[in-house]
Amino acid sequence: MIRLVPMSLPEYQLFVARSAKDYAAEHVRAGTWEAGDALRRAHAELGELLPQGLDTPDHFLRSVWDASGDERVGELWYCFQRAQARPQLFVYWIGIDEKHRRRGFATDVFERLEAVAREAGAHRVALHVFGDNTAAQAFYSRRGYRATNIVMAKDFAR
Secondary structure, three states: OEEEEEOOHHHHHHHHHHHHHHHHHHHHHHOOOOHHHHHHHHHHHHHHHOOOHHHOOOEEEEEEEEOOOOEEEEEEEEEEEOOOOOOEEEEEEEEEOHHHOOOOHHHHHHHHHHHHHHHOOOOOEEEOOOOOOHHHHHHHHHOOOOOOOOOOOOOOOO
């Protein structure tokens, strides 16, 4: 149902701008970053994770396409983390465009990722999800993902 196509440079540039904005907003909403500095921090983190952009080793940036309709439906960024005793595939970003959600595309992406991980000898697929993103948490739980650690905080009035 899907095709994963390597991002072009123009797609990558749009992805960086959009994902940095979304990532910064998530951190502000979670209370972990201040709004005035969040976008700078998001871009800095992306720069550290992708120092060579599309050519960063072990990182894969893909556009998600509907194979049957030949329409772009989202984007994906994952990497192979090999520093641990057992390698894992880590999903940094999955985004299905709003108008294409709840049509099975994310499920298809994860089925493909899990197959890629197994073929590469990874022992698992891991990802991060913000605490207030209950819809994503429910989706991952239905697919058999479990929480491996949880950070909790209590905010005080300023």
